[in-house]
Amino acid sequence: MSVARAERLVNLVLCLLSTRQHLTAERIRAIVPGYADAPSDDAFFRMFERDKTELRELGIPLEVGRNSAFDTIDGYRIARRDYELGEIDLEPDEAAAVALAVRLWDSPELTGAAHGALLKLRAAGVDVDDAAPSIVEPKVRTTEPAFGPLLAAVQAAQVVTFDYRRPTPTELRTRTIEPWGVVSWRGRWYVVGHDRDREAPRCFRMSRIVGEVRTISRPGAFRRPERVDLLQFVARTGDEPPTQTTTVRLWLARGRAAGLRRRATVVGEQVIDGEPGDVVELQLYNPDSAAGWIAGFGPDVAVLDPEVLRKSVREHHVAVAGKEAV
Structure with missing residues (x-):
């Protein structure tokens, strides 16, 4: 299956699962990304029929019906009661494989199209069930910018x-x-x-x-x-366990960053941008893995040494600032 078709099928499932209404084929064509590329009406209906067949073969139950007695054309939706899985038991190796697979779902690359589909649904006036995406989108994060x-x-x-x-x-x-x-x-x-x-x-x-x-x-x-x-x-x-520690020097704002102070030794004082603080030293096995922890203290902490850790903490700050700006 091509990537484009796979994305279209995911968007179609989200569309039909997220609505409480029966959506006609024409409305689905206007909402779901991918169908607008069909060069003609006949091409769209052939594409839509293939997609419906594919979903049924995958075991996804399509419900056909009309919203009222005044409707003249059938519509489609996926009833959550038919879509949701019951309780299942997995062997340890099976559970590990499933857990690894769902880690990808919270990355922007794989969820962007899904959220875009929901936005189009709302813009088109479709009554969207906000809880629907949680069924198909496990929350496991991939926080690395790379x-x-x-x-x-x-x-x-x-x-x-x-x-x-x-x-x-x-x-x-x-x-x-x-x-x-x-x-x-x-x-x-x-x-x-x-x-x-x-x-x-x-x-x-x-x-x-x-x-x-x-x-x-x-x-x-x-x-x-x-x-x-x-x-x-x-x-x-992969990485071997470190056998030696690295000395990290930090500036901590006076009376703040208690979590770091409990593990550090004060070695001096310094004023940064008019703010008095303490210079501390901290022994870490993997300074890179502590960058996110240190960045979490925000402006109360500044990395003095080593330079690579300072750059890594700054990358975390820039990433957070970018998300808040959006």
Whole structure:
């Protein structure tokens, strides 16, 4: 199935599941992204019939009916009582596979079209059930900014380059890779691919990617090797447990950031932008993994050293500011 058709089917399911009304084919054509591309009425109806057949073969129950006795044309919807799953029991390995799959749903790349479909429904005057998306959209987050660009590069087979922060010794290096796929391992997201700098397969933890992921080739620039198990590769060659700590120096506003103060040692005083504060030192095994925690204290904390941690915290602040602006 093509990506365009798969997206259209997802939007169709969301559309029919989110409405309490029966929607006619013409109204669905105007609301669901993808149908407007049909060059003629006949082409649309053939496309719609194929999609209805596909949904029924997938076990999705389409309900046909009319909203009132005055309607002359049948409409469609999906009744939640028929769509929802009952309680099911999964083996541990099956549950792990399902949990991994649903992690993708909260990424902007995979939910944007779904939310767009709901907005079109409301704009068209359709009575939308706000709780409907929760049925098909599990809430597991992918917070790394690099996730979206890397997933797009994998799908398009484009070479990418990015700045990568190593934990020990703490340093920043530029990497250029042919991304084969993205996987989750032990609660962290990784990209696996061919490292052009090292001329060998490598995996990179997304939380250690600093700044923007840049594409440097046209689509289709490489082919992923056959029968490569990305998850096994990460499990076999992923990050080793750190054996030494890194000293981090922070500025804490006077009397604030108690959570950091409990784990830090005060070594001096400093005034930043007219605000008095304390200079503290903190021992961390993985400074990069603490960037989000430190950024959560907002203006009460400033990273003095190391430089790569300061940049990472700033990336978190910029990302949050961008979301609030939207």
